[in-house]
Amino acid sequence: GAPYPVFTRQEVGRHRSLAERVWVTYGHEVFDITDFVELHPGGKSKILLAAGGALEPFWAMYAVHSQEHVLQLLRAYKVGELSPEQQSQPTQGDPYAGDPPRHPALKVNSLKPFNAEPPAELLTETYLTPNQLFFKRNHLPVPAVAAASYRLQVEGPGGRVLELSLPELKRRFPKHEVTVTLQCAGNRRSEMSRVRQVKGLEWGVAAISTARWGGVRLRDVLAHAGYGEEEAAGEQHVCFEGLDKDLGGAAYGASIPFRTAMGRGADVLLAYEMNGEELPRDHGYPLRVVVPGVVGARNVKWLGRVSVSREESPSHWQQNDYKGFSPAVDWDTVDFTTAPAIQELPVQSAITAPAPGATVPPGELTVKGYAWSGGGRGVVRVDVSLDGGRTWRVAELTGEEQGPGRAWAWRLWQLTAPVPPDAAELDIVCKAVDASYNVQPDTVEPIWNLRGVLSNAWHRVRVTVAE
Ligand code: HEM
Ligand code: MTE
Incomplete structure (x- = not known):
């Protein structure tokens, strides 16, 4: 076919919005991905972060893209090539270089970010899953959090922010222990893919594990911040933010209904222990939320901030992911605002x-x-x-x-x-x-x-x- 037109990085950089069309580069090629923005499984806001520039630094962060079907999809949008003098790769470090070591028996579904499940036959050998074998589901690099300078921020009524160190949390609130099973919304997804291809990590049957968690009750901390049970009457949500952030600075986030956190007998924990050990880095060191009975995605790890809001968490993972749809809905017709966020999971x-x-x-x-x-x-x-x-x-x-x-x-x-x-x-x-x-x-x-x-x-x- 005819040779593609040649562009400079500066020319590509002028196409940064839907109005000016969205261009990106990958290697020495130029793509106009405007028509794909709304269809992106990772969300519109994420893909727009790369608008006008190179995909490599973002795809280094989300290795889900290093698959042939993704590259094939991209090729369909090719509009040109970079001028030869501009073809050298943008330099980048590996954002995952600081991830912790992992158990070699884990079956890895994605290395960067790290997503892995234990072999099924090991999963039920013990009632409590050993920490090293517990399934791991990360969306981003594992943040390095120094326990000494760590402060949990808790936003009280009227916006006053309380800062609690780990020793303060342990001293002020009674320790509570609960045995809880966490399950990823995508557990057993590979069986669904056999019916018709779906988008997501190909989990087997072991994206589920059980631990004895130790920590403080979220309701005790919220009560200390000034919230009473009466707020439960309103349509409020407790929002969590992780300390793991993407390149655009957005933290992993999720929320649960206020009554789930504050109800009598609520066992929602801010956990610092897992099976009697200090919380491992992959599981949220130094502090994570454990929401019993609720989908894994709301169990926010590396917890940085807790707040109460009339709105659910604005996070991509609360709004545009982890929702269920009819088999009649596909990527060309899906409207994420029409389905509620998954909370309690089915049998x-x-x-x-x-x-x-x-x-x-x-x-x-x-x-x-x-x-x-x-x-x-x-x-x-x-x-x-x-x-x-x-x-x-x-x-x-x-x-x-x-x-x-x-x-x-x-x-x-x-x-x-x-x-x-x-x-x-x-x-x-x-x-x-x-x-x-x-x-x-x-x-x-x-x-x-x-x-x-x-x-x-x-x-x-x-x-x-x-x-
Ligand atoms: C997922 C394509 C740019 C973040 C995906 C998937 C595809 C895709 C096909 C689903 C893959 C699968 O599950 O097998 C593309 C294309 C892009 C692009 C063609 C550019 C032209 C970006 C950028 C970011 C990003 C720039 C981040 C800044 C993500 C995330 C997911 C995803 C977070 C979801 C992973 C998950 O939780 O399953 N993308 N993407 N993508 N993408 Fe992109
Ligand atoms: N919290 C943060 N901060 N970042 C994350 O990527 N992943 C969520 C949840 N909490 C995640 C997070 C998802 S989707 C699941 S299923 C669980 O953590 C997995 O917890 P685990 O890795 O301890 O098994």
Whole structure:
């Protein structure tokens, strides 16, 4: 084809808004991405940060872009090339150079930012997940926070800001410990992608883990700042900001309804301990929010600031992500303002052993897994089938039994059953029932959504029977 026109970086720099059109460079090529801005899975404001300049420093921060399908998408918008004398790469450091070391057994879904899950067969070996194996979901580099100079900012009524050091938090407020399961909204997303491609990290069944968290109650801290329970009557939200910031200076943020934080018996923690150890860097050192029964995304790590507002957090992750949609909605029609932010999660269960595709001997088979539900609804039963759902047996539940309405942690389960003598293959299925008799949907298709969240259909594992 005809050679592309040649531009200088200065000319590219004049296209910085939708009105002047949005141009970017990648390598020595120039792209007009105006028509993609509204379609960007990472949000309009993020993509506009790169307007008029190079993509490299931003994509170094969000390595989700180093995939062939992203580059292919970009190629469709090519409009020119940089003049040869301007083709040298902009220099950049690695924003992830300061990330902590990680356990080699983790299955990495994305290295920068770091997103990883433990192998499924290790996940249910212990009731509490060891810190090093606990799934890790970061959107940005892990911030380096010095405990000595750390201050939590708490905005009180009228905007007065309270600053609390770690020793002050520990001294002023009673220590509270709760066993809580955290689950990412994208847990089991890869099963949804098999129905129809979704956008997001390809999590298996282990973007879920359980720890005993120690810290102070958020309600005690808010009460100290001047809030009473009566505010709960209004439509208020408690907003959290992390100390991890993107290149535009925007912090990771999220919010929860005020009543979730302040209600009687609310177990929302500002946690400084995880399984009896100091909070690890990947999990929010020195202080994180733990919101029992609520989607992982609201459990803000590296907590910098807490405030109460009539509005939900303005953060991208509260407004334009972590929401559920109909299978009828796709990226060309989605309107994020029409769906509520995910808070309490639906009932969930999965098989962790045997592994998909394994060969199991005839005789007897032991099937293992986990089950959990949001909102403090305990799991009352797990049904397991070895023949694709035609016949069922009830699994044995193990692990902590927590109080009604405050069942924040998973139950592990197992079933030992005879392998049908004539079976060459088994289609193992599990499904859980929670305290409200909510059940999991039997298939993925009717709950498919463009972002691949809330994937909680019956879990199926196929194995071969052989000596
Ligand atoms: C996600 C394309 C620029 C931040 C994505 C995804 C695509 C994409 C296709 C989804 C990838 C997947 O999940 O497989 C592009 C293109 C860009 C661009 C074509 C430029 C022409 C940017 C810039 C930023 C950014 C400049 C940041 C300043 C993000 C974030 C996500 C994302 C935060 C979401 C990751 C997640 O949570 O799943 N982008 N992007 N993108 N992008 Fe971009
Ligand atoms: N908090 C901050 N500050 N930054 C983040 O990227 N990720 C959220 C949440 N809190 C995140 C955060 C998401 S999406 C999840 S699922 C949980 O943290 C994961 O917590 P974990 O890494 O301790 O398992």
